[in-house]
Amino acid sequence: MLLREGKALRVAFGETLAELGNTDRRVVVVDGDLGSSTGADIFEAAHPDRFLQMGIAEQNMLGVAAGLATIGFVPFVSTFACFAVARALDQIRVLIAQPKLNVKIAGGYAGLLAGKTGKTHLMFDDVSIMRALANMTVIAPADEIETRRAIEVITATDGPVYLRITREPSPKLFDDDYVFHLGVASRLRDGRDVTLISTGVQTTRVYESADLLAKEGIDALVLHVPTIKPIDEAAIVEAARETGFVITVEEHTILGGLGGAVAEILGDQYPVPVKRLGIRDMFGESGPDDALLEKHRLSPARIAEDVRLLLARRVR
Amino acid sequence: MMAVELSTAKLEDLARTARREIINAVVVAKAGHLGGPLSAIDILVALYFRVLNIRPLDPTWPDRDRFILSKGHSSIALYTTLALRGFFPLEELSTFDAMGSRLQGHPDMNLLPGLDMSTGSLGLGFSAGVGVALGAKLAEKNFTTFVMVGDGECNEGIIWEGAHVAQRYALDNLVVIVDENNLQQFGWRGQTATDRLPPYSDKQLAHRWEAFGWQVSEVDGHDIDEVTHALTRARGASGSPVAVIAHTTKGKGVSFMEGNFRWHSRVPTVDEINQAMVELGAPPSLTGA
Numbered sequence: 001m002l003l004r005e006g007k008a009l010r011v012a013f014g015e016t017l018a019e020l021g022n023t024d025r026r027v028v029v030v031d032g033d034l035g036s037s038t039g040a041d042i043f044e045a046a047h048p049d050r051f052l053q054m055g056i057a058e059q060n061m062l063g064v065a066a067g068l069a070t071i072g073f074v075p076f077v078s079t080f081a082c083f084a085v086a087r088a089l090d091q092i093r094v095l096i097a098q099p100k101l102n103v104k105i106a107g108g109y110a111g112l113l114a115g116k117t118g119k120t121h122l123m124f125d126d127v128s129i130m131r132a133l134a135n136m137t138v139i140a141p142a143d144e145i146e147t148r149r150a151i152e153v154i155t156a157t158d159g160p161v162y163l164r165i166t167r168e169p170s171p172k173l174f175d176d177d178y179v180f181h182l183g184v185a186s187r188l189r190d191g192r193d194v195t196l197i198s199t200g201v202q203t204t205r206v207y208e209s210a211d212l213l214a215k216e217g218i219d220a221l222v223l224h225v226p227t228i229k230p231i232d233e234a235a236i237v238e239a240a241r242e243t244g245f246v247i248t249v250e251e252h253t254i255l256g257g258l259g260g261a262v263a264e265i266l267g268d269q270y271p272v273p274v275k276r277l278g279i280r281d282m283f284g285e286s287g288p289d290d291a292l293l294e295k296h297r298l299s300p301a302r303i304a305e306d307v308r309l310l311l312a313r314r315v316r
Numbered sequence: 317m318m319a320v321e322l323s324t325a326k327l328e329d330l331a332r333t334a335r336r337e338i339i340n341a342v343v344v345a346k347a348g349h350l351g352g353p354l355s356a357i358d359i360l361v362a363l364y365f366r367v368l369n370i371r372p373l374d375p376t377w378p379d380r381d382r383f384i385l386s387k388g389h390s391s392i393a394l395y396t397t398l399a400l401r402g403f404f405p406l407e408e409l410s411t412f413d414a415m416g417s418r419l420q421g422h423p424d425m426n427l428l429p430g431l432d433m434s435t436g437s438l439g440l441g442f443s444a445g446v447g448v449a450l451g452a453k454l455a456e457k458n459f460t461t462f463v464m465v466g467d468g469e470c471n472e473g474i475i476w477e478g479a480h481v482a483q484r485y486a487l488d489n490l491v492v493i494v495d496e497n498n499l500q501q502f503g504w505r506g507q508t509a510t511d512r513l514p515p516y517s518d519k520q521l522a523h524r525w526e527a528f529g530w531q532v533s534e535v536d537g538h539d540i541d542e543v544t545h546a547l548t549r550a551r552g553a554s555g556s557p558v559a560v561i562a563h564t565t566k567g568k569g570v571s572f573m574e575g576n577f578r579w580h581s582r583v584p585t586v587d588e589i590n591q592a593m594v595e596l597g598a599p600p601s602l603t604g605a
């Protein structure tokens with residue numbers, strides 16, 4: 001089944017914050033000179049007085065956000081994922097994660113599909129880095145609806161959060177009445193042959209690959225894990241139990257991200273074979289989004305191919 | 317080795333050609349930046365054709381002057397200048413930002429000969445430049461290191477960390493060129509949402525570099541002779557590093573791009589391309605008309 005067209009997460013990000021800002025005056029947006037790319041400009045247009053421009057100075061920006069949180073504001077820091085996570089990691093670690101301050105860090109242009117920016121901007125080790133920090137909640141929404149619901153929930157929940165936001169329009173996976181619960185995975189499809197676990201926008205491509213697999217008689221269980229930390233261990237163990245074979249798929253390095261988290265849990269609690277699909281130990285490069293997805297074998301067709309291959313190898 | 321002495325009129329013509337090539341490359345790539353490259357291109361032409369001691373056919377010559385484009389998002393301006401200067405064929409500009417190209421969206425020193433540093437995360441190229449200049453002193457090398465930064469880029473704390481260390485070590489072999497075009501990407505809002513304030517008010521940047529112990533000169537960054545003169549003097553400085561504040565216009569050369577923050581990174585439409593090419597003096601056959 002083809003998914004319906006949806007908005008880019010960055011647009012949902014800006015719109016949701018602009019709406020929340022109407023009723024919740026604690027919400028402020030802290031920008032690193034990228035509002036016109038990240039969707040934060042939508043908030044600026046609605047609430048110019050609560051849009052705080054920090055210029056091109058990410059380290060200071062994260063520090064300022066920590067200070068704002070102590071006054072009772074709910075700062076949403078907005079920049080590209082690479083500059084938030086990589087440039088300002090000490091500030092995030094010492095000023096936000098350690099004191100558990102109520103700062104929401106929105107990493108825009110995360111993953112592979114960042115519009116031909118190349119090595120410096122393509123950020124696909126953000127989840128590994130952020131999930132290694134104690135006290136940090138890590139969320140990668142799949143579509144515009146989940147982005148909206150996740151932002152509403154984290155605004156109402158105290159504590160530091162890293163929110164993965166992407167650039168390109170992506171299909172709708174959920175209906176308007178979807179309810180997001182922090183730390184809860186959602187099973188999108190039952191299946192007997194293999195468990196596919198994914199997160200973020202990549203889940204939409206995994207979901208479509210399950211349809212391709214079904215046509216070949218492969219019945220895949222699909223589990224979407226929007227909260228990578230704290231992760232839904234029970235749902236993962238249960239999904240592994242049902243099929244006995246787990247494949248993780250992420251638009252992210254296979255080192256330490258979702259695949260790493262799943263392997264850790266199953267290794268400890270329910271050892272079954274786990275294969276990780278994703279980007280293999282390399283940096284990004286310029287290129288059209290589709291070509292990059294193909295290269296890293298993250299399109300629905302390539303995922304289906306790899307799943308088929310891994311299953312065949314396993315049977316032998 | 318200096319290029320054959322080219323007249324100012326010739327270099328101005330070359331800069332116009334470069335502007336057309338920059339726009340073409342962004343159009344072909346369907347991505348990239350225009351405002352910053354167009355504000356920087358006259359300075360780059362002056363640097364590469366009149367100031368830098370380089371050998372295009374021997375790009376790793378150890379005694380060459382170094383140039384680092386710290387505002388790496390303006391890569392297409394540097395690539396165009398390198399191509400015009402003979403580092404690689406002009407046709408290769410059509411591979412800008414394509415998969416597998418040596419001309420990555422942001423400069424990659426491992427791919428393209430002639431790039432002295434990989435950049436793209438603002439502020440970082442400058443501190444690497446401080447290291448290059450410090451290394452040259454330690455190794456008793458005589459070349460000069462030039463680094464170009466944006467005025468928005470000067471928001472980054474690392475610029476001022478580097479400026480401090482460069483002064484402590486009296487790096488008079490280091491020249492920073494500030495492309496002060498008075499816009500960053502989004503910046504601070506003025507009276508309305510489309511009115512964006514300059515990163516710094518008049519003289520603020522010049523005073524800052526001075527306060528950090530740097531020698532400062534200010535030039536019209538679109539006047540190739542003035543730029544040449546200031547950079548040539550800067551390389552002969554002694555005792556402290558030099559900052560050349562170049563007053564420029566973002567999007568320079570194309571009327572509807574000039575001073576408009578929306579042209580920071582945007583791909584022009586067919587009509588816009590045609591108008592730009594006419595304004596940049598393209599021969600009629602190239603304007604698509």
Ligand SMILES: Cc1ncc(C[n+]2csc(CCOP(=O)(O)OP(=O)(O)O)c2C)c(N)n1
Nearest residue numbers: 033352436437438466467468469499500501
């Ligand atoms: C560390 C970092 N933060 C943010 C960006 C995104 N970015 C690219 S260009 C730009 C604005 C640069 O402004 P300025 O230095 O004035 O350059 P110019 O106006 O000459 O293009 C921003 C914010 C970046 N490349 N690096």
